[in-house]
Each structure stands twice: as C-alpha cells, then as structure tokens.
Amino acid sequence: xxxxxxENRNPLDFCTDHSDAARSGxxxxxxxxxxxxxxxxxxxxxxxxxxxxxxxxIAAKNGAQSRFVREKYPSYSFGGLMKALxxxxxxxxxxxxxxxxxxxxxxxxxxxxxxxxxxxxx
Numbered sequence: 001x002x003x004x005x006x007e008n009r010n011p012l013d014f015c016t017d018h019s020d021a022a023r024s025g026x027x028x029x030x031x032x033x034x035x036x037x038x039x040x041x042x043x044x045x046x047x048x049x050x051x052x053x054x055x056x057x058i059a060a061k062n063g064a065q066s067r068f069v070r071e072k073y074p075s076y077s078f079g080g081l082m083k084a085l086x087x088x089x090x091x092x093x094x095x096x097x098x099x100x101x102x103x104x105x106x107x108x109x110x111x112x113x114x115x116x117x118x119x120x121x122x
Contacts, residue, residue, distance in 0.1 A: 039120040041073065048090060048109050048116065051081060055105035075121035084118040 043051070051068075059065040060078075069078045076084070085091050090113045094103040 040117040041120050042115060042117050043085075044115045045109055045113055047072075048085060048113070051085065052091075052103060052105045052107060052109070054078070055082065055107070073121075080121055081118075084121070085116070088116045088118055090116040 053059075054065045054068045055078075059068070065078050069076055069081060073081055086107075090110055091107040092110050094106055094108040
C-alpha cells in the first residue's frame with residue numbers, strides 16, 4: 001500500500017475491519033479510513049551532496065546556507081532539511097578512514113544511495 005500511496009496523490013478509502021460482521025455487510029462493523037499520500041521531494045545523490053556543502057559555520061554565518069535553502073527547498077529550514085535527510089537514512093556519520101578525510105559537515109552520503117524522497121515540509 002505504501003508504494004501505491006507514493007505513486008498516487010488521490011485519497012484512498014479502505015476498510016480496516018475484517019471481522020465476520022464486516023464481511024456480512026453489517027454497517028456498524030465497518031471502520032473506514034481515508035489516507036492521503038503526502039507530497040514528496042526527490043533529491044538525487046548530487047543534490048544531497050550539495051546540501052552537505054552548505055552544512056558548516058561559514059555558510060551559516062555569511063547567509064549562503066539560508067539563501068540556498070530558500071531558493072532550492074523553500075518549505076524547509078536548513079536544520080529541518082538536514083533532519084529530513086537524517087530521518088530518511090541516506091546519511092551516515094563521516095569519520096576519517098586511512099587517507100580519507102572526514103567531511104566537514106560530519107556526515108556523508110551512504111555508498112548505496114542514488115537518491116532519496118523526503119516529505120515536503122508544510
């Protein structure tokens with residue numbers, strides 16, 4: 001059902017009661033639910049990396065961070081966008097490994113991520 005909701009923006013009514021009373025047609029036995037799919041924003045791996053490029057104190061201090069979010073993701077604050085990306089599971093902690101330096105944001109895009117859908121902020 002989740003895939004259906006992601007692909008269809010129309011409300012979906014379904015019955016949550018599968019008791020004998022519901023199957024026999026008794027009107028009092030039905031519990032109907034209306035589900036609306038939430039709008040999604042799709043970010044490619046490159047767009048996620050672009051967000052991480054703005055995740056540091058210099059961009060925050062000179063206003064580049066807020067301009068970036070206002071232009072590209074107007075329904076989000078920068079912190080809200082980072083939280084949505086973290087909640088989606090596409091980011092991992094960035095640590096120094098051998099000769100690789102840790103990303104200054106403290107995060108990196110997971111190796112298997114090609115893109116992610118996050119809910120559009122209201």
